[in-house]
Amino acid sequence: MSALIGTKTVLPTVSVVIAAHTMKRWAYLKAAVASVQAQTVPAAETVVAVDHNPQLCERALQEFAGITVVPNIGQPGASATRNTGVRASHGEVVAFLDDDAIASPAWLETLLMHFSRPEVVGVGGGLVARWETRRPRWFPPEFDWVVGASYRGMAENAEPTRNVWSNNMAIRRRTHDDIGGFREDFGKIADRSHSEDTDLCLRAAAHDGGIWIYEPLGLAAHHVPAKRATLRFFLKRCFSEGQGKAALAAFYGLHQSTSTERGYIARVLSPGIARSMRDALHGDASGAFRGLAMAAGLVMTAAGFLAGRSPQPSRLRKRLR
Incomplete structure (x- = not known):
């Protein structure tokens, strides 16, 4: 009913x-x-x-x-x-x-x-x-x-x-x-x-x-x-997300499977990193670490995506297991 x-x-x-x-x-x-x-x-x-x-x-x-x-x-x-x-x-x-x-x-x-x-x-x-x-x-x-x-x-x-x-x-x-x-x-x-x-x-x-x-x-x-x-989990999860998006790209192609993610980088991450740096300059010491974490997360996600697109397992993929 x-x-x-x-x-x-x-x-x-x-x-x-x-x-x-x-x-x-x-x-x-x-x-x-x-x-x-x-x-x-x-x-x-x-x-x-x-x-x-x-x-x-x-x-x-x-x-x-x-x-x-x-x-x-x-x-x-x-x-x-x-x-x-x-x-x-x-x-x-x-x-x-x-x-x-x-x-x-x-x-x-x-x-x-x-x-x-x-x-x-x-x-x-x-x-x-x-x-x-x-x-x-x-x-x-x-x-x-x-x-x-x-x-x-x-x-x-x-x-x-x-x-x-x-x-x-x-x-x-x-x-x-x-x-x-x-x-x-x-x-x-x-x-x-x-x-x-x-x-x-x-x-x-x-x-x-x-x-x-x-x-x-x-x-x-x-x-x-x-x-x-923990930072280790953070980086590992970012890498895994990149691998998942690579697997998704195999079904739907690069453009459709990463459309939201490209917007996220431009609309969310770029201003976020700038905001964190401003926070650091205004006395919030953790702001710099948040900015670095965002940069590291982006790099690890990209690395996971590239590893997922590669037919050969990467050394980084093995180390993060």
Whole structure:
């Protein structure tokens, strides 16, 4: 049954899929499920899809009353796990939330409002970094995507975008099924991370001739563990992102797969580095480190892209493993 907001807007039914894979995140998974259950517009169902972890699956079955729990018995990885969750769902729209994210109370309501426009195939929400430890002063807000959060320079109001992120997105179920869902051989498997969400967004938009919307008010908070607040993780994640974009370019060509990234360099990074240097000149010593981190992040992302385009494994790629 569709939800009625006020007296005019009828929202589509929505199923929420949360992909999980490790007992180490059990407390965060419980918080994610609780946040979905506390929505201003209730989900038709919540599905927890568990990636090849019988212990986690059994515990979720025992402790989550009224929640559908399904095991991924196909190919390991986040993409196949999310697809498994979708197959167990029945809503007109499928929303995805990570197992270490907490949705704000109006998360679903805010995302679903955009589906009143027939040209919208999907919507992604804003993500706030929830640091386990204090945020490092050298960590530039322009690179918050490194820890799975919205970064400085992203739109402050809802607008069309090339892609959104799978830790906070919603897509029409029909479109998801028509394109075969997430590409299961392309995505997060162990330490390998490819842009499976960008790939899904490009295929969905091309299939329906529609658009994606980034809605910054559809907020979720994403947990950032202490081990990700290090320079080593920062550089490694940048390198991995470059590799992922190289893999994406193999499907869509260089221009389409890097269109947003080229704009990001010109519109976000260049002013960001200049801002950091001005901060340093005005007495904020950490400003210089933020500027250096941005430059290093850009270099590592470019190195990862070049390594990903090369048929031979690079020495740098091996050292970062």
